[in-house]
Amino acid sequence: MPKLNICAFRELTAEQRLSAEIAIVANPNPAELAALPNLQWVQSLWAGVERLLTEVPQSDLKIVRMNDPQLAASMAEAVLAWSLYLHRDMPAYKKQQSAKIWKQHTTPLTADRTVSILGLGSLGLCAANRLTANGFSVFGWSRSEVNLEGIKTFNGEADLHALLSRTDILVVLLPLTMATSGLLNEQTLALLPRGASVINFARGPILDETALINHLDSGHLAHAVLDVFSEEPLPKSNPLWTHADVTVLPHISARTNKITASKIASGNISSFLQTGEIPQSVSRKHGY
Amino acid sequence: MPKLNICAFRELTAEQRLSAEIAIVANPNPAELAALPNLQWVQSLWAGVERLLTEVPQSDLKIVRMNDPQLAASMAEAVLAWSLYLHRDMPAYKKQQSAKIWKQHTTPLTADRTVSILGLGSLGLCAANRLTANGFSVFGWSRSEVNLEGIKTFNGEADLHALLSRTDILVVLLPLTMATSGLLNEQTLALLPRGASVINFARGPILDETALINHLDSGHLAHAVLDVFSEEPLPKSNPLWTHADVTVLPHISARTNKITASKIASGNISSFLQTGEIPQSVSRKHGY
Numbered sequence: 001m002p003k004l005n006i007c008a009f010r011e012l013t014a015e016q017r018l019s020a021e022i023a024i025v026a027n028p029n030p031a032e033l034a035a036l037p038n039l040q041w042v043q044s045l046w047a048g049v050e051r052l053l054t055e056v057p058q059s060d061l062k063i064v065r066m067n068d069p070q071l072a073a074s075m076a077e078a079v080l081a082w083s084l085y086l087h088r089d090m091p092a093y094k095k096q097q098s099a100k101i102w103k104q105h106t107t108p109l110t111a112d113r114t115v116s117i118l119g120l121g122s123l124g125l126c127a128a129n130r131l132t133a134n135g136f137s138v139f140g141w142s143r144s145e146v147n148l149e150g151i152k153t154f155n156g157e158a159d160l161h162a163l164l165s166r167t168d169i170l171v172v173l174l175p176l177t178m179a180t181s182g183l184l185n186e187q188t189l190a191l192l193p194r195g196a197s198v199i200n201f202a203r204g205p206i207l208d209e210t211a212l213i214n215h216l217d218s219g220h221l222a223h224a225v226l227d228v229f230s231e232e233p234l235p236k237s238n239p240l241w242t243h244a245d246v247t248v249l250p251h252i253s254a255r256t257n258k259i260t261a262s263k264i265a266s267g268n269i270s271s272f273l274q275t276g277e278i279p280q281s282v283s284r285k286h287g288y
Numbered sequence: 289m290p291k292l293n294i295c296a297f298r299e300l301t302a303e304q305r306l307s308a309e310i311a312i313v314a315n316p317n318p319a320e321l322a323a324l325p326n327l328q329w330v331q332s333l334w335a336g337v338e339r340l341l342t343e344v345p346q347s348d349l350k351i352v353r354m355n356d357p358q359l360a361a362s363m364a365e366a367v368l369a370w371s372l373y374l375h376r377d378m379p380a381y382k383k384q385q386s387a388k389i390w391k392q393h394t395t396p397l398t399a400d401r402t403v404s405i406l407g408l409g410s411l412g413l414c415a416a417n418r419l420t421a422n423g424f425s426v427f428g429w430s431r432s433e434v435n436l437e438g439i440k441t442f443n444g445e446a447d448l449h450a451l452l453s454r455t456d457i458l459v460v461l462l463p464l465t466m467a468t469s470g471l472l473n474e475q476t477l478a479l480l481p482r483g484a485s486v487i488n489f490a491r492g493p494i495l496d497e498t499a500l501i502n503h504l505d506s507g508h509l510a511h512a513v514l515d516v517f518s519e520e521p522l523p524k525s526n527p528l529w530t531h532a533d534v535t536v537l538p539h540i541s542a543r544t545n546k547i548t549a550s551k552i553a554s555g556n557i558s559s560f561l562q563t564g565e566i567p568q569s570v571s572r573k574h575g576y
Contacts, residue, residue, distance in 0.1 A: 074395070077372070077422075077423075078376065080372065080422070081369075081372035081373070081375070081376045082376075084365070084368065084369035084372060084373075085369070088365070088366065088369045090378075093535075093536075093538070094382070094535070097535070097536045100524045100529045100530075102520075102521035102538040104539065104540050104543065107362070107543070134365075134368070135365075236388045241388045242388075247382070247385070248385045249381055250381070250390040252377075252381075252393065
């Protein structure tokens with residue numbers, strides 16, 4: 001295998017900038033990538049690569065997303081944890097504790113609680129299976145048709161409406177693309193049944209924050225668990241911080257695991273050095 | 289099958305009080321049971337029967353506990369839900385939200401998080417299996433020795449100390465008996481590693497509330513999830529309500545399911561009417 005020379009961007013000489021072939025990035029400054037004219041591909045340490053696709057000037061640059069089973073497992077765990085948080089009424093009991101109110105709520109069986117997952121990529125699939133294994137009734141929605149055991153699947157816009165109308169807990173795991181930006185807005189959120197809740201573990205702009213607040217304030221939606229926002233870190237002036245029916249998380253649903261992600265990135269790079277073939281890269285048409 | 293005459297206590301005639309053979313109870317006034325001199329056995333709708341054993345004057349009365357798989361499943365779900373609540377740092381993120389702090393914490397793998405269950409009856413076993421299925425490292429402790437697949441088991445007092453010293457999340461599912469009252473006190477809680485948390489879904493008096501508060505205040509323990517208390521409903525003057533590191537729940541971890549519990553109670557009664565044999569009753573020596 002050829003000898004690798006791995007450098008931090010800020011330590012590259014002018015000559016090295018001209019010759020660098022691969023960049024390993026998380027959430028890079030697009031100008032830094034633009035300063036590497038010989039790049040053949042980029043290994044992202046993140047699963048979501050919308051900034052790389054839209055802000056990096058080299059429009060033909062191949063982007064390889066992080067597709068780490070450990071990341072999917074961590075996300076599935078987060079989806080289960082916060083679905084149970086909503087299922088077992090933890091936000092309501094927290095409010096009651098603040099007011100010293102001792103009041104029991106009836107918890108339905110998980111089989112009677114429908115959790116719908118938007119996005120059935122590796123993260124969505126893993127989450128759907130984890131919820132199914134724990135007894136929830138699970139629906140899934142994706143752009144293209146898929147068949148999954150134990151999970152009722154929907155695809156396309158008409159199906160999205162049908163799914164939303166039957167959802168108790170909506171979990172967003174979609175990539176941010178032209179097609180998904182603003183997908184959950186005043187109109188689509190209105191299709192959820194009264195008392196439904198939303199979990200956004202994908203990207204902030206998929207969910208219209210103002211529409212969400214309106215639906216929470218009107219009592220149409222019960223609660224939102226948000227790990228991603230239109231601006232991150234969430235500015236202190238954003239009303240989501242103090243909304244009684246919003247749980248704010250600092251983008252922690254599925255953090256990159258340094259050990260497993262390093263192995264995957266080095267495996268991809270080794271493979272490229274041996275074969276000359278760039279690992280499977282993101283479709284610019286679909287954005288993931 | 290003989291014709292059954294089922295009456296609410298307050299509607300019994302004096303004659304019916306003298307002839308009643310079976311009582312179906314949840315948390316009855318002991319004086320009411322004392323007013324039924326011909327009782328042969330009592331069907332409890334609860335799994336915990338410590339009040340029936342200690343406060344009902346008829347000391348030879350047979351008590352049949354509710355042993356409902358649906359109750360065990362509901363408890364296992366609660367144990368999983370609040371173990372994930374602690375595992376995924378939900379209390380810390382809630383505090384951060386109140387202060388508008390955007391800060392990420394590292395979440396270990398569930399395989400590196402040890403949840404120990406005290407009490408391996410039907411509820412404890414079901415909870416242990418559910419946690420194991422979701423990747424946690426699970427220890428179990430019981431009075432008598434048991435062997436379980438995938439769960440390291442401990443028994444006896446010396447073993448309790450060994451278990452506590454290796455526990456991240458301690459889940460109490462013991463019956464309240466002479467042997468378990470005050471089992472978790474200043475000394476035993478001190479055996480938990482610094483930063484451990486406690487979930488009590490069993491009975492309040494098993495856990496010394498003052499000792500718990502001391503260990504939370506000193507920073508030795510991180511958090512407590514309490515569904516049961518020395519007095520219920522929890523009096524408004526109790527400091528647990530407002531403690532920043534305590535989650536107060538109004539005895540909801542596993543509520544009796546009316547449908548499944550009714551079937552089990554009626555099955556027990558039918559069986560007794562057909563065979564004359566009282567269903568398996570509680571050991572007064574062991575208290576469960």
